[in-house]
Amino acid sequence: MNQTFPALRLTYVGRRYVQADSALEILRGADLTLLTGQSVALVAPSGAGKSTLLHVAGLLEKPDAGEVFIENTNTIGLNDAARTALRRTKIGFVYQFHHLLPEFSAEENIMLPQMIGGLSKPRAAARARELLDFLKLGTRGKNRPSELSGGEQQRVAIARAIANAPSILLADEPTGNLDPKTAHYVFEMLNKIVKATGLAALIATHNMELAERMDRRVTIYEGKVVELA
Numbered sequence: 586m587n588q589t590f591p592a593l594r595l596t597y598v599g600r601r602y603v604q605a606d607s608a609l610e611i612l613r614g615a616d617l618t619l620l621t622g623q624s625v626a627l628v629a630p631s632g633a634g635k636s637t638l639l640h641v642a643g644l645l646e647k648p649d650a651g652e653v654f655i656e657n658t659n660t661i662g663l664n665d666a667a668r669t670a671l672r673r674t675k676i677g678f679v680y681q682f683h684h685l686l687p688e689f690s691a692e693e694n695i696m697l698p699q700m701i702g703g704l705s706k707p708r709a710a711a712r713a714r715e716l717l718d719f720l721k722l723g724t725r726g727k728n729r730p731s732e733l734s735g736g737e738q739q740r741v742a743i744a745r746a747i748a749n750a751p752s753i754l755l756a757d758e759p760t761g762n763l764d765p766k767t768a769h770y771v772f773e774m775l776n777k778i779v780k781a782t783g784l785a786a787l788i789a790t791h792n793m794e795l796a797e798r799m800d801r802r803v804t805i806y807e808g809k810v811v812e813l814a
Contacts, residue, residue, distance in 0.1 A: 592656060592752045592785035593619040593642055595810075599650030600637050611637045612648070613808030619753065619785040624776060625803060626796035627789040628813065633805040635789040636757060642787060643755045644672045656752060673702060677746030677784075679756040679775075683738040685730040691741045692717065692726035699748050709748075716744040719781075720774050736767035740774055747778060754779070754786040760795065768792065 600612040611634040619625055629635050640646040641653060644660055653660045655675050660668060685694050695713035700706060717726050720740045730738050739759060746754060759775065760768035772795045779786045788799065796802050802813040 590621055591618050591654070592621050593617070593787070594654040595642060595651065596654070597651040598641055598648045598653065600641055600646065600648050610808055612641070614651070615805070615808060615810045617803065617810045619787055621752065621785050622780065622783045623801065624779045624786045624788065624799040625801045626799040627787055627803055628791070628793065628796050629805040634808065635805065638805065638810070639755050639757055639787065639789060643676050643678060644668045674749060675752050677749070677751040677754045679743055679746045679754065679759045681758040681761040683730070683742040685738055685741060687730050690727050690729055691722065691733065694741055695745045695748050698745060702749050712748060713744070716748065719778070720744055735763055736771050739763065739771050743775055743778065747782065747784070750782070752785060754784045756786065756788040758789055758791065760790065760792060768795070
């Protein structure tokens with residue numbers, strides 16, 4: 586039997602932004618736990634705080650209150666260098682726009698984060714090809730992003746996000762720019778990766794059909810994370 590444990594834990598997280606003479610509170614005592622091998626859909630209207638929650642969970646923003654645990658590490662109090670190192674090794678990001686580097690091939694886009702992390706070029710290339718094969722892009726590795734379809738570009742972005750074998754995957758509307766058929770296929774690939782690797786995935790989406798097929802669904806209501814049926 587596969588054992589699960591918390592890969593990400595947010596405890597009473599608060600986040601506010603100061604505008605002129607007032608403070609806009611986005612998160613107010615938000616709690617969330619993600620287990621390994623679990624996919625969680627984050628469904629909420631625009632402006633509710635989905636991106637803020639993802640940024641705090643991904644150590645891109647520091648909360649104004651509460652604690653953020655990555656596995657057993659309490660990240661509150663870590664300096665910027667330590668946060669960056671943890672983010673680089675433990676967290677993968679996928680955005681609505683793929684943000685692939687246009688001058689590099691699909692394979693090279695996946696190799697770069699691995700080489701930045703210290704992996705040799707041959708090993709990074711082998712890992713990139715393995716991921717491309719898994720995502721059914723084995724014949725497209727030498728193509729640049731402009732030569733790929735939208736769905737292919739997003740699958741390369743997913744491969745890049747997991748190239749360093751993170752324990753957490755955070756995705757912000759990863760199928761938002763795709764047509765329904767392509768979105769369905771990309772989501773299937775994403776879900777397959779979660780189950781195959783034991784990732785803990787938090788995926789913000791407006792697509793309720795896709796959200797229904799994930800392990801859990803949560804929303805943000807009055808600054809708190811609330812479980813949906």
